[in-house]
Amino acid sequence: MSIDRMILGFNSFRSQYFEKNKPLYQKLIRGGQKPSIAVIACSDSRVDPAIVLQAEPGDIFSIRNVANLVPPFVSDDSHHGTSAALEFAVCGIGVEHVIVFGHAHCAGINAMIKEQKGEHVPWHFVGPWANIAAEAYVRTKKEMPDADEETEARCCEKNSVLVSLENLMTFPFIAERVNDGRLTLHGWYLDIVEGTLLSYDPEEKSFKKID
Numbered sequence: 001m002s003i004d005r006m007i008l009g010f011n012s013f014r015s016q017y018f019e020k021n022k023p024l025y026q027k028l029i030r031g032g033q034k035p036s037i038a039v040i041a042c043s044d045s046r047v048d049p050a051i052v053l054q055a056e057p058g059d060i061f062s063i064r065n066v067a068n069l070v071p072p073f074v075s076d077d078s079h080h081g082t083s084a085a086l087e088f089a090v091c092g093i094g095v096e097h098v099i100v101f102g103h104a105h106c107a108g109i110n111a112m113i114k115e116q117k118g119e120h121v122p123w124h125f126v127g128p129w130a131n132i133a134a135e136a137y138v139r140t141k142k143e144m145p146d147a148d149e150e151t152e153a154r155c156c157e158k159n160s161v162l163v164s165l166e167n168l169m170t171f172p173f174i175a176e177r178v179n180d181g182r183l184t185l186h187g188w189y190l191d192i193v194e195g196t197l198l199s200y201d202p203e204e205k206s207f208k209k210i211d
């Protein structure tokens, strides 16, 4: 997509979508945004949650990063972008649901797998960031030690969603709200080959197709 086509896209948005939905925008300006759902999705251009979930403005508080990862809670003076967005969504807006939105063929998870196999990821930030999900690789190796690369990658992507769900619970303000019922966590996985959406069932310990 070229920049020119993007500008044409914006013009189309303004003349059609924005004009048609002015009352919605006015309501969201007067009352502020109050989405009840926060989604942590990958930066990948193929998995935009607003498109996949057909959401309207005001519906989703969207947090996007490489490989849709949640780092563990750390309280220091570093710049924690994902943690700041989570804090704002949960404490500021008061969302009732947080969805970790994983997906198939994730380059970020592939980078983590490479790091775990001792292959060099030739950038400064991606490797250490992706390694937040290192435990997903350890679990996958235990679950399917002889799997081929594709199967292993799909399993790592799903396990990384579970690692992020566990990391969410290391945030005191999230654990507190989950425990008293104000907040529910969800692990979803978008299969971009089949066009299907799976949800993690903690009782059955497996991902199940959402119809």
Ligand SMILES: [Zn+2]
Binding pocket: 042, 043, 044, 066, 067, 068, 103, 105, 106, 107, 108, 109
């Ligand atoms: Zn991805």
